[in-house]
Amino acid sequence: MPRYAHDGDGGCDLYSIQSYLLEPLQRATIRTGIVLEIPMGFGGLILPRSGLASKFGVTLSNSPGLIDSGYRGELMVALINLDPKNSFAIEEGMRIAQLVIVEVSQFIFEEVEELEGTDRDRGGFGSSGLG
Numbered sequence: 762m763p764r765y766a767h768d769g770d771g772g773c774d775l776y777s778i779q780s781y782l783l784e785p786l787q788r789a790t791i792r793t794g795i796v797l798e799i800p801m802g803f804g805g806l807i808l809p810r811s812g813l814a815s816k817f818g819v820t821l822s823n824s825p826g827l828i829d830s831g832y833r834g835e836l837m838v839a840l841i842n843l844d845p846k847n848s849f850a851i852e853e854g855m856r857i858a859q860l861v862i863v864e865v866s867q868f869i870f871e872e873v874e875e876l877e878g879t880d881r882d883r884g885g886f887g888s889s890g891l892g
């Protein structure tokens with residue numbers, strides 16, 4: 762399997778090309794060295810790695826990061842260390858996040874006077890109870 766592969770079974774790993782010491786509760790924008798040409802009608806989502814998040818509290822400050830198809834710059838990973846006590850050393854070559862390419866539906870929003878009714882209707886957060 763090549764280093765950057767999107768086989769439909771998960772994310773494509775993104776590697777840091779720099780070293781950086783993330784202090785407790787610090788955030789940093791980390792370079793990946795990757796530039797992409799995503800076809801029109803698709804977009805990229807940068808997602809955290811579950812292992813880094815659950816073991817070290819290192820996740821993304823903007824999760825998910827959205828990569829527009831027209832973007833031609835370097836993919837950057839907005840990392841944050843949510844651990845209040847321990848710093849986290851990002852090393853060059855470390856897998857820090859993952860990218861998935863998703864199809865983006867194209868909608869044109871239309872203004873209307875009324876919306877069609879549903880069972881949920883306007884029931885928002887918690888309206889279906891706790892059980």
Ligand SMILES: O=c1ccn([C@H]2C[C@H](O)[C@@H](COP(=O)(O)OP(=O)(O)OP(=O)(O)O)O2)c(=O)[nH]1
Nearest residue numbers: 807823825826827828829832835836837838839
């Ligand atoms: O985690 C991320 C998120 C975004 N980007 C790049 C690609 C994306 O296409 C561009 C702009 O991102 P976004 O649209 O989220 O930024 P914004 O803050 O809304 O600014 P703007 O759209 O005005 O540039 O930055 C990254 O490299 N990494």
